Amino acid sequence: MLGLSTSLAGRALPPPAAVPSFRHMASGAERLVEVLSAHGVEVVFGLPGVHNLPIWEALRGSPIRLVGVRHEQTAGYAADGYARATGRLGVAIVTTGPGAANCLAATGEAMASGSPVLVVATDIPSTLRRPGEFRGVLHETRDQRAMFLPVVKGGWTVRSADALGTYADSAARLATTAPHGPVYLGVPTDFLTADAGPWARIPTSGPSVPDLAEAVEVVGRSTTPLIWAGGGAQRAEAGAAVAALADKLDAPVVTTYAGRGLVDHPHVVHGPVHLPEVGALWDEADLVIGIGSDFDGMMTQNWLQPPRPLLSVNVDASRNYPAAAALRGDARVVTEALARALPRRPTRRAADRVAELNAAVRAAVLADEPQAVPLLDALEGHRVVADMCVAGYWVGGFQRVTRPRGLAYPVGWGTLGFGFPAALGAALTGRVVAVCGDGGFLFACGDLATARQERLPVTVVLVDDGGYGMLRYDQERAGHPAHGVDLETPDFVALAGSFGVEASEVDGFGGGFAARLAEFTAQDGPNVLVVRARLKPPVNTSPRWYRRVRT
Known part of the structure; x- marks a missing residue:
């Protein structure tokens, strides 16, 4: 027995001898990449660390594209964005301890939104681990898998190099089996360079129809x-x-x-x-x-x-x-x-x-927030990833989306900072527009370097209202003056330019915005369109819900 344990109701692996095995000799890292390839993985997102470098070496000789990001949270969000855009397995590869912890918020969003994401995190060498003891090994946590269990569909720590392939195959299958969700796979770093044993593809049955x-x-x-x-x-x-x-x-x-x-x-x-x-x-x-x-x-x-x-x-x-x-x-x-x-x-x-009804919806939007109408009109026909920001709430609620998987929206868990890094993953499949606020964009602005380096076709519509507009609204609605929600923001055009990313700035969502957006979305590579505007939150934000508890 492999001694597997999961976060849910005791999912155990069937015996690997049930189907033909892949038997050529390989290191654990090579076996991991082999399994990912067998599951149709074409791209992974990750950040290297001293513990996971053997995976980088294995990827070097594989057909899988490695997109290196600047923060592990971006790796998780980008894998999620890719999964939402394609319906396929998104993979985030992170290093041990703090690197893994940095990925937790993104993993929680994937869980709440049912995204098939595999988080592969290295762990300290198995030879240095003592059960029940914290020894202070570099990047050691008391139980790294336990950090992930509340925000994953299932989670395993590999018990031996020989079993790595079977664990990886099972983790990928679990993530992509309905109901979809993220899965954690922890790999002690010494298993990546050890000889790995054979692994077996376990057959699955097709869907059935219940009695109607x-x-x-x-x-x-x-x-x-x-x-x-x-x-x-x-x-x-x-x-x-x-x-x-x-x-x-x-x-x-x-x-x-x-x-x-x-x-x-x-x-x-x-x-x-x-x-x-x-x-x-x-x-x-x-x-x-x-x-x-x-x-x-x-x-x-x-x-x-x-x-x-x-x-x-x-x-x-x-x-x-x-x-x-x-x-x-x-x-x-x-x-x-x-x-x-x-x-x-x-x-x-x-x-x-x-x-x-649709005509009445549009009339209601026009009456409630006239600025929202040209925003929604300009975005129609584009694939959009929205962040948790006022403009994103309008998009999530009222954007006419005419294609499957044409909108990714983090509700869900509601994680601020989702939009831009998730759009990096979605952009692997073609041009995408990320709608962000000035606050949430700064969570991952360093990954403009990723967008530039990988020449990713992402257009960021960055709505700058000088702070956390939704929270400012909440304070005003409660009769309080704004406090702690107005922010000093950088010169976003200059910031993007420092990364070699073209950027422009407009006031409001008028004709200048629509023309510039059309120009930017017709280009290759990344760009940023900064819009100075303040929008009223729409009725789908909780302070404006019309159904109320009757007292």
Whole structure:
């Protein structure tokens, strides 16, 4: 036995002898890279340290692209951004102790957002470890794996060089098995240079379809169904299946933040349920069909949307609202089967209702914050990664996203500083626009060097309102003067220029902004567009939620 332990319910590895093994002699680092290649990994993000340099040597001779970053948190966010943009495994490779700890916030965001990320962190040499003792070895922690357990789907520390390949294969499979999530793999540094044993690919079975009889009956009793599609539908590539179901039922479709762009269809609402006009769809529905959604607090205004009869289509049981019926399985496969099983309903003109609603959404945005309209218009058609900033909240709530995986947004865990480093990972697949505030951008501004060195096609829209605009709003709303939220910010154009990155500055989101954005997004490599503007937070930010606890 390999002595594996995980953060969840005792996931143990099947015997490796069940399938053919890869038997050529290799070092542990070479075996790790071999396993990553076998899982289709084409790029990894990381920062070198004295303990993980053998992995850098193994990567040198491999087809995997190494993107070296300037902070381990960036490695985690970039791996997450890459995973969200591609649906594939994102890999962050960090060093021992403080290097691993620097990656924790990004790992937590990946967990909350269901991103398939593998964090490979070296640990102190196994020969220097004494169980139960802290000896002061360079970068030693008492239990590095334990630091990660609250923010990962599973976590292992490799027990021997011979087992490294099997551990790595299992970690990669766990991260990419629904429900997706990050996995921690700790590797004592001496195992990277030792001879590694063979490893085995463990076969997996395809998704199955549960019995649909009860679900068909529940749907048949409804007259005003609403489809609510979330991140699980996005990760399962269920867009076409959701469209087919919407057509069959003539039902409107609302998407969560993680579901934005899942499908471009006349029944899709281009606004959040936090807007009363959109929330009315929930109130009017006599059945909500939740596809790949956990109905989390951020989307339900902390569960103040009253429970509706719910048909849950998800890999997990419905945790936050009781389900009248549940279909456990892959969101795409199950939704396809459900759409085939249901009769087509007479048209209730859902497309007309949604068109009117989308016009009302736009009118509401224009009335609430006129500056937001040209921002959203200029970004339409672009792949966007938004940060936790006021401009990002407008994008997350109201951007019309017309392609799957066209928006990455950190709610989620809500980690400030996500936008720019996550965009570096997403940019490996083509031009992406990162919408950041001046405060959050400074979390990772050093990785402008990464963007420049790797010639990554990322355009940063940096909205400079002189501080933490959302927190300034919270203080003002509470009747307090601004305190500790107004910041001295650098000359961002000069800062970008010092890294060799082209930058420009405009006032507001008028024609000059749109023209400059179009110019920058047509270029090669990175650039930064600084916008001096202050925006009012939108209704999807919690201080403005319209559903309130009645006292």
